[in-house]
Amino acid sequence: MTERPAVDSLGYEDARDELVEVVRALEVGGLGLDDSVALWERGEALARRCDEQLAGARERIEEKLAHADDPDADDAGD
Template sequence: MLAPMDEGNNAAGSAQDISQMSFEQALAALETIVQQLERGDVPLDHSISLYERGEALRAACQQRLDAAQARIEKIVTGADGRVGGTRPLDSDG
């Protein structure tokens, strides 16, 4: 019999609860799912559900990483084209 699972056990309601997770929480949940799938002792139907949730978690993590990278890359250049500094990470402009 399988042990109760923590993160990743409810693939059905994944979209809403994933959006509420921090990056770190989503990454930890993804790591848990990967470990469960790597063990190979999960029934096929549940494996498919875990895989789907894992893909949703991966996509959410990637989206957050892409957004963070875009914010970090906001380089302020002067009129002469030289780098003049960086904008604050939370700057909209």
């Protein structure tokens, strides 16, 4: 298996794209048990990273929406 970047350094799109590759590789099969387990673990970490990235985006959007009707809150906390 080739060396991959650390999961926590990946942005959403890169993590998602790699996760798709991991799923395809696991579906095709043909890997030994150790390689399959390592790939599965990488996939789990990638899925968590995607969830974290989406949750962060959701929080930022909700914060902006919560302050959208408050003209005094423009750029508060930035």
